[in-house]
Amino acid sequence: MTRSPADLMRVNLLEVFNEPDPDRRAAVIAENYAHDVVWHEPDRINHGRTDLVRRAAELRAENPDWVFRPTGAASELDDIGHLGFEYGPAGGHPPTISGMDIARTRDGVITELYTIVTEIHPPS
Template sequence: MTNTVADLMRRNLLDVFNEPDPERRGAAIAETYAEDVVWHEPDRVVRGREALDERATELRAQAPDWVFHPDGPVSVNDDLGHLGFQYGPAGQPPVATGMDIAHCKDGVIIELYTIVAEVGQPS
C-alpha cells in the first residue's frame, strides 16, 4: 500500500513526532521519509533519516509531556502537503502553533519544512 500525501502528513506529525517509543518512531520514520530526506527547521537543516530520528528524539527529551495536535485538515496540491499543528503540554492550551509543508514522491516525504509561531513560553 502506497502512502498518500495526506497519510504522510499525519504520520509525520503523529507517528513520528508524537511517538515516545524509539522503536515505533524508527519504524514510522523508515516508512514515512526518503533515506535522504531534508528537513528545514527554523534554526537548522537536518539531512537523512538517521539525523531526523536523532532530532525527533532530542525534541521529545526537551518536552516529554508535550504533544502535537493537527490544527485543521491536511491540504494537498499534487505532491505537496500542508498540515497546521498545535504543540504544548498534554491537556492544556498550546504553547506553540505552526505548520509542516512537505514535498512527497513515490510514497515518502523527500523534503519537509517546519514553520513555528510561538504562542507562549514553555513552563
C-alpha cells in the first residue's frame, strides 16, 4: 500500500512519536520512511532510520506522559506533506509546545522530515 504525503504525516505524528511500544514504533518507521531518511530538528539532524528510531525513543523517554496532538488536518502538495501539532501532557492539559512537521516523500515513504517549533508555552 502506497501512502499519500498527508497519510504519512498522520503516521509520523501518531504512530511513531505517540507510540509507546519500541518494537511497534520501529516497525512503523521501517515501513514508512526511506532507509536514508534525514530528519531536521531545531537543534540537530538525524540521518537514517536507525537515528530516527533512537531519537524517537529518546523523546518518548524525556516526557513519557506527553502526547502529540494534530492541530488540524494534514495537507499535501505534490510530494510534500504538512501537519501542525501540539505537544504536552496527556489528559486535556494545555500544550507545552506548538509546531509543525513538513516532509518530502517519494514512492509512499518519507525521505526528508523537518520539525519546526513555532511556540513554547510556559507551564501553568
